[in-house]
Amino acid sequence: MKELKILAVLVVIVLVGYIGIEPYAKHVMHGTIPPPDFSYLDLPKFEPVGDPKKGRELFKANCSSCHSLKADGIEAGMDKKTAELSFHVVPPDLSNVATIIESHFLANFIRDPQTATKNPKFAMPPMGYLTNDQIGNIIAYLKSTAKKELTGKEILHDACTRCHSVKYQKIPAETSQEHLKIYLGKIPPDLSLMGRAKEHEYLITFINNPQVLLPGTTMPRLGLTKEATETLVAYLDKIADPYKEQRKKIGIWVLIYMFIGVVLTYAWKRKIWKNIH
Amino acid sequence: MRFIDWLDERLAIRQLIRIMMTEYYVPKNINFLWSFGVLIVLMLVILIISGLFLLMYYKPDANLAFDSVNKTIMMDVAFGWIFRHVHAVGASIMFLVLFIHMARGIYYGSYKPPREIVWITGYILFILMSATAFTGYLLPWGQMSYWAAQTITTLFEKIPVIGPDLVIWIRGHFIVEDPTLTRFFALHVVFLPLLLIVFTAIHLYAVRIVGSNNEDGEPIPKEEKKKKGIPFWPVFMAKEFFVMTVFLTFFFFLVFFHYEFAMDPINFIPADKLQTPPHIYPEWYFLAFYEVLRGFFFSQNLGLIAFVLSMFIAMFLPWLDRSPIVSGKHRPLFQIAFWIFVIDFVFLTVLGKLPPTGLYAWLGLIGSIVFFGFFLSLPIISKIERKQLERGGDKQ
Numbered sequence: 200m201k202e203l204k205i206l207a208v209l210v211v212i213v214l215v216g217y218i219g220i221e222p223y224a225k226h227v228m229h230g231t232i233p234p235p236d237f238s239y240l241d242l243p244k245f246e247p248v249g250d251p252k253k254g255r256e257l258f259k260a261n262c263s264s265c266h267s268l269k270a271d272g273i274e275a276g277m278d279k280k281t282a283e284l285s286f287h288v289v290p291p292d293l294s295n296v297a298t299i300i301e302s303h304f305l306a307n308f309i310r311d312p313q314t315a316t317k318n319p320k321f322a323m324p325p326m327g328y329l330t331n332d333q334i335g336n337i338i339a340y341l342k343s344t345a346k347k348e349l350t351g352k353e354i355l356h357d358a359c360t361r362c363h364s365v366k367y368q369k370i371p372a373e374t375s376q377e378h379l380k381i382y383l384g385k386i387p388p389d390l391s392l393m394g395r396a397k398e399h400e401y402l403i404t405f406i407n408n409p410q411v412l413l414p415g416t417t418m419p420r421l422g423l424t425k426e427a428t429e430t431l432v433a434y435l436d437k438i439a440d441p442y443k444e445q446r447k448k449i450g451i452w453v454l455i456y457m458f459i460g461v462v463l464t465y466a467w468k469r470k471i472w473k474n475i476h
Numbered sequence: 477m478r479f480i481d482w483l484d485e486r487l488a489i490r491q492l493i494r495i496m497m498t499e500y501y502v503p504k505n506i507n508f509l510w511s512f513g514v515l516i517v518l519m520l521v522i523l524i525i526s527g528l529f530l531l532m533y534y535k536p537d538a539n540l541a542f543d544s545v546n547k548t549i550m551m552d553v554a555f556g557w558i559f560r561h562v563h564a565v566g567a568s569i570m571f572l573v574l575f576i577h578m579a580r581g582i583y584y585g586s587y588k589p590p591r592e593i594v595w596i597t598g599y600i601l602f603i604l605m606s607a608t609a610f611t612g613y614l615l616p617w618g619q620m621s622y623w624a625a626q627t628i629t630t631l632f633e634k635i636p637v638i639g640p641d642l643v644i645w646i647r648g649h650f651i652v653e654d655p656t657l658t659r660f661f662a663l664h665v666v667f668l669p670l671l672l673i674v675f676t677a678i679h680l681y682a683v684r685i686v687g688s689n690n691e692d693g694e695p696i697p698k699e700e701k702k703k704k705g706i707p708f709w710p711v712f713m714a715k716e717f718f719v720m721t722v723f724l725t726f727f728f729f730l731v732f733f734h735y736e737f738a739m740d741p742i743n744f745i746p747a748d749k750l751q752t753p754p755h756i757y758p759e760w761y762f763l764a765f766y767e768v769l770r771g772f773f774f775s776q777n778l779g780l781i782a783f784v785l786s787m788f789i790a791m792f793l794p795w796l797d798r799s800p801i802v803s804g805k806h807r808p809l810f811q812i813a814f815w816i817f818v819i820d821f822v823f824l825t826v827l828g829k830l831p832p833t834g835l836y837a838w839l840g841l842i843g844s845i846v847f848f849g850f851f852l853s854l855p856i857i858s859k860i861e862r863k864q865l866e867r868g869g870d871k872q
Binding site for chain 2: 201202205206209212213215216217219220221223224227228367388389391392395396397398439441442446447449450453454457458460461463464465467468470471472475
């Protein structure tokens with residue numbers, strides 16, 4: 200009985216200390232993470248509608264000098280090296296862009312990328328000369344070519360690896376380091392362990408709106424949809440901690456083993472101590 | 477001839493077992509807190525074994541260290557992650573067990589005559605363990621590894637005359653760099669563990685000579701040992717094994733399900749000497765001492781002196797507390813001081829992780845003063861108790 204009281208005192212002291220240095224201190228240091236906003240309603244309302252056929256022609260006339268669309272056999276007019284030298288970043292292939300980017304955001308982005316991404320130095324020039332109908336047609340076309348379901352790895356490839364490397368997955372950044380330094384001011388961090396370095400909620404909100412958590416960062420707001428963001432972050436979590444499932448499974452067996460040990464050692468202790476008072 | 481007889485003739489193995497185990501008596505009136513010494517040995521063994529396996533894949537090079545830990549060990553080597561989790565959580569839990577072991581020693585007066593050497597060697601072990609933890613924490617070469625080492629090594633700069641040169645000597649460079657990593661590696665895997673083993677041996681030898689203390693702090697004469705004690709083997713160890721399995725259940729629960737406190741997420745970002753993290757803090761077991769350093773926020777020099785003092789002052793307990801009453805159980809005044817000290821230590825630990833601004837800075841100062849207040853109160857409490865005893869003696 201007395202020993203249980205001592206144990207209780209120990210547990211209370213350890214718990215108070217733990218709560219102080221982990222949940223409480225983390226709360227004081229990092230605050231609460233604001234929830235993400237996938238409606239992007241800070242941008243002017245713009246629900247694009249249009250005709251994919253007209254969109255294809257418009258795409259070829261306005262976009263394909265830099266962007267390819269391999270799903271429809273359209274190659275970019277400019278090779279990657281030239282694009283890198285001109286923009287200090289490689290332009291993406293747009294085959295699946297309409298699936299991963301929210302369409303209201305995408306429409307605003309085409310019109311004014313710098314405002315939409317909140318990055319005044321964003322490489323793509325604004326296409327303000329396109330009418331709303333034309334933008335609607337282009338997006339209708341992009342939607343027609345896009346795969347409806349994308350894996351985390353595919354989203355990572357379309358949304359992140361132009362600037363970020365993921366070296367533990369043997370994925371280099373598509374743009375070279377020297378150009379990234381010119382474009383973004385520094386080399387963006389490798390994403391191999393981001394899922395462990397940052398909390399799940401932090402990554403969701405950060406990708407959704409980088410300026411909220413890291414004011415002044417050159418990381419652009421990408422306008423990913425809720426589904427794309429969640430699939431992407433789940434993938435980042437998985438590659439950063441590939442043995443999560445195994446760890447849980449083994450952990451349970453180890454605890455069962457230890458529990459049997461507790462029972463056996465307690466029985467032995469009782470036996471030995473029977474005659475000791 | 478049986479093998480055991482053959483061995484006994486050459487190594488006196490039976491006598492050794494008698495002296496060390498079956499006829500080594502531990503007092504009866506002790507509680508499970510006396511099991512923590514063996515738990516420390518257990519943790520040390522776990523750390524050495526897990527460390528050995530990590531050592532097989534770790535690369536002590538500023539360019540390779542981070543990947544060798546986070547890719548090779550954590551992802552490529554079969555079950556490498558278990559060894560890292562065990563080693564990281566083990567280091568943290570080692571300090572929890574050490575603090576409990578030391579607090580038990582303080583509460584029951586285990587540092588008093590004739591156990592001064594037990595206390596001092598134990599305290600040296602604590603300092604050595606701190607050095608081992610500090611050097612080991614640099615090895616994964618993550619952001620917090622780097623900046624904690626940078627911050628703590630900078631402290632030496634304040635030492636008069638030799639300070640600035642000493643810092644460069646410790647780092648092997650003007651900042652924490654590859655040479656720092658390699659020398660910390662050498663200390664962590666060879667020199668400090670060796671010293672730990674040597675001092676553990678002396679510590680245990682000293683305990684065998686003077687015997688364990690007990691709840692009432694009463695000395696047990698040789699003749700009464702058998703009557704008032706229990707043999708180390710099998711009686712004490714039967715209980716010890718039970719405590720051990722309960723402890724290991726808790727330990728493995730942490731290793732598999734709750735390791736974040738020992739593996740800071742920010743340390744999964746590679747060291748970057750151009751980017752200081754917004755919050756730099758040591759591992760939790762140094763936070764109280766770190767807070768004493770920051771507590772005297774108005775003077776860096778004073779803070780540094782206080783920090784060094786806080787790390788070493790407990791070593792002088794046998795001379796600060798000279799009360800003839802051994803166990804805190806029979807010392808009401810001491811009990812008050814002790815519990816204030818324990819609460820203050822937890823308080824400082826929590827403050828150590830909070831930003832040192834505004835109210836927290838002042839609370840840190842108060843906490844630091846209370847920390848030293850405990851040690852300074854001991855000579856006074858001793859004096860009062862001595863007087864009370866003398867008065868009690870007059871009455872008889």
